[in-house]
Amino acid sequence: MAEEKKLFKVTIDNISVEVEPGTTILNAARQIGGDIVPPAMCYYSKLQGSGGKCRTCLVKVSKGSEADPRPMPKLVASCRTTVMDGMEVANITSPEVIEARKGVVEFLLLNHPLDCPVCDQAGECHLQDLSYEHGVSATRYEFKRRTFDKIDLGDHIQLHMTRCILCYRCVFTADQLTEKREHGILGRGEHAEISTYIKESLDNDFIGNVIDVCPVGALTDKTFRFKNRVWFLKPVDAHRDCENPKCCGKTTVWLRGNEVFRVTARKDQYGEVEAFICDTCRFEKKEATDWVIEGPRKISRASVISQGHYVGTVQPKETIEKVLDGRKPKLLMDIHSVSQVNRPDIDLSQIDGPAHSDDFNKKGVQ
Amino acid sequence: MVNNVETLAAVVPIINIGGEEYAKIGVGKSTGTKLISACGNINKPGVYEIDMTISVEEFIYSDEYCGGIPNGKRLKACIPGGSSVPILPANLLLTTAKGEKRMMNYESLNDGGFATGTMMGSGGFIVLDEDQCVVRHTLSLARFYHHESCGQCSPCREGTGWMKRVLSNIESGKGKMSDIDLLWDIQRKIEGNTICPLGDAAAWPVAAAIRHFRDEFEWHVNNPEEAQRRNFGLAHYADPLPVPQPVA
Numbered sequence: 051m052a053e054e055k056k057l058f059k060v061t062i063d064n065i066s067v068e069v070e071p072g073t074t075i076l077n078a079a080r081q082i083g084g085d086i087v088p089p090a091m092c093y094y095s096k097l098q099g100s101g102g103k104c105r106t107c108l109v110k111v112s113k114g115s116e117a118d119p120r121p122m123p124k125l126v127a128s129c130r131t132t133v134m135d136g137m138e139v140a141n142i143t144s145p146e147v148i149e150a151r152k153g154v155v156e157f158l159l160l161n162h163p164l165d166c167p168v169c170d171q172a173g174e175c176h177l178q179d180l181s182y183e184h185g186v187s188a189t190r191y192e193f194k195r196r197t198f199d200k201i202d203l204g205d206h207i208q209l210h211m212t213r214c215i216l217c218y219r220c221v222f223t224a225d226q227l228t229e230k231r232e233h234g235i236l237g238r239g240e241h242a243e244i245s246t247y248i249k250e251s252l253d254n255d256f257i258g259n260v261i262d263v264c265p266v267g268a269l270t271d272k273t274f275r276f277k278n279r280v281w282f283l284k285p286v287d288a289h290r291d292c293e294n295p296k297c298c299g300k301t302t303v304w305l306r307g308n309e310v311f312r313v314t315a316r317k318d319q320y321g322e323v324e325a326f327i328c329d330t331c332r333f334e335k336k337e338a339t340d341w342v343i344e345g346p347r348k349i350s351r352a353s354v355i356s357q358g359h360y361v362g363t364v365q366p367k368e369t370i371e372k373v374l375d376g377r378k379p380k381l382l383m384d385i386h387s388v389s390q391v392n393r394p395d396i397d398l399s400q401i402d403g404p405a406h407s408d409d410f411n412k413k414g415v416q
Numbered sequence: 417m418v419n420n421v422e423t424l425a426a427v428v429p430i431i432n433i434g435g436e437e438y439a440k441i442g443v444g445k446s447t448g449t450k451l452i453s454a455c456g457n458i459n460k461p462g463v464y465e466i467d468m469t470i471s472v473e474e475f476i477y478s479d480e481y482c483g484g485i486p487n488g489k490r491l492k493a494c495i496p497g498g499s500s501v502p503i504l505p506a507n508l509l510l511t512t513a514k515g516e517k518r519m520m521n522y523e524s525l526n527d528g529g530f531a532t533g534t535m536m537g538s539g540g541f542i543v544l545d546e547d548q549c550v551v552r553h554t555l556s557l558a559r560f561y562h563h564e565s566c567g568q569c570s571p572c573r574e575g576t577g578w579m580k581r582v583l584s585n586i587e588s589g590k591g592k593m594s595d596i597d598l599l600w601d602i603q604r605k606i607e608g609n610t611i612c613p614l615g616d617a618a619a620w621p622v623a624a625a626i627r628h629f630r631d632e633f634e635w636h637v638n639n640p641e642e643a644q645r646r647n648f649g650l651a652h653y654a655d656p657l658p659v660p661q662p663v664a
């Protein structure tokens with residue numbers, strides 16, 4: 051008689067779940083779902099070896115296991131740490147984790163251009179979501195940012211390295227999905243960059259998937275570039291009989307009216323594709339007649355793209371007056387000097403040169 | 417690490433005299449011998465094999481080992497275990513916070529944790545005399561770790577460069593008071609959050625320099641021009657002062 055497989059019990063933020071041995075903390079959390087799932091910028095369940103790089107998924111292991119209850123000394127990357135029986139994990143219940151994650155977000159944004167207004171990824175960008183949820187609103191970095199020139203990788207893909215967060219997902223995709231890997235990371239440390247070997251064009255049936263796996267706007271679809279903003283488009287599930295035996299032909303087609311603006315793979319709630327699609331489907335089938343439409347695609351992540359269908363968001367309860375310490379809100383046009391909002395006791399015209407934060411932080415300024 | 421030269425070299429005497437005999441050398445848990453590679457402001461830099469029963473003071477000043485500090489200078493600070501371990505000012509180096517003599521062994525160097533102690537680490541013993549500037553010294557360590565970062569994980573890739581740039585601002589007289597707290601915050605967000613210990617190694621020296629020599633950083637911010645002219649910061653940590661004096 052086959053012995054029943056023993057499941058491991060793991061408790062994440064006081065919610066218990068039983069999972070197969072070998073499951074990572076992140077995947078156990080995904081089985082529970084909801085707010086306690088750590089964000090993941092580099093881990094991608096469909097790509098072997100991915101994860102461990104970005105450190106956004108850090109969690110605290112407050113109890114190692116039933117057999118060895120000692121807590122782990124450092125925060126661990128939940129995407130690369132497997133559960134033990136009886137393990138207790140704190141994610142959003144641990145201030146230490148939140149603080150560390152905030153730090154990671156700041157590091158990720160340090161050299162990021164934040165040119166969302168002209169970035170094709172805006173609206174479905176994991177970095178936008180992450181910085182919205184965890185980030186601080188201003189940067190403390192006062193140095194020149196690292197910039198790169200845009201590079202065309204073949205006819206369909208553009209690489210804008212300045213936006214890259216070096217998650218390595220595209221490298222794993224190119225390595226695991228395509229036959230000949232021509233694309234990887236050159237350089238080390240701050241100088242590491244995604245590159246094709248000596249700027250070759252990428253030419254392969256499946257290379258377009260690097261666009262889908264890229265969590266930011268570093269790899270974008272040239273057939274879609276600047277054509278539209280994603281939140282103006284209507285995503286529908288569609289399929290076609292793809293000639294390529296390795297392609298499932300099941301995609302999400304992004305429509306405006308009857309016009310197909312772009313084709314992507316279908317993505318789940320963690321932004322991971324359900325199945326990879328070939329480049330013909332992605333780049334060449336841009337007629338509505340190419341596709342059999344199945345129905346609307348539900349986008350379940352809290353980007354602007356799912357505008358109006360936010361799930362579980364909390365409306366702020368504070369009134370503006372309370373936030374402003376009882377002072378009445380003012381219309382922007384009524385504000386003649388910044389200090390009327392921040393510190394009514396400071397008269398900007400009395401300050402030499404442009405006002406600086408020091409002017410506002412000083413106590414008892416006339 | 418198991419396969420470094422020091423470990424492999426220790427295998428020979430262990431085989432020759434037997435593990436038990438070998439373990440009789442040394443004291444407490446610090447058994448056997450340890451190679452210390454001493455450098456910096458000392459008369460006799462070199463690699464010394466010690467049996468971990470001598471005191472730090474003896475190691476620095478006795479003629480058998482480092483031979484004291486050249487030109488009659490006084491001891492300001494020391495990094496006793498390689499560039500990543502916390503730097504200690506002279507008074508805490510020679511005696512622990514409890515007032516005991518600090519010995520050259522794992523336990524004693526670690527006494528007081530990171531607050532008032534340090535680590536034996538790899539035994540890279542760097543001595544700084546009263547003319548050395550802790551800010552400049554920390555900058556060169558930060559530059560080293562920035563250069564060494566492999567760039568896989570974000571805290572280390574971005575954070576090491578950031579610390580280096582902030583330090584270089586302070587060092588070159590362009591720093592602000594808030595930069596010191598910023599540095600502290602950056603190192604805190606790198607430490608423990610990276611894939612490999614290089615992140616910790618980059619964070620610790622910065623943390624310890626601010627912990628013990630904060631006034632020297634402040635002095636750089638307040639005296640940018642003087643800091644350019646005579647780059648050796650403050651010397652009041654030099655021994656034999658019993659406690660660091662608060663800066664006026």
Ligand code: SF4
Nearest residue numbers: 165166169172175267
């Ligand atoms: S990658 Fe994301 S965060 Fe960066 S510019 Fe584009 S939309 Fe904005």
Ligand code: SF4
Nearest residue numbers: 214215217218220264
């Ligand atoms: S280009 Fe995109 S997928 Fe590739 S490493 Fe950069 S952020 Fe990740």
Ligand code: FES
Nearest residue numbers: 102104105107129
């Ligand atoms: S998702 Fe775990 S480290 Fe990036």
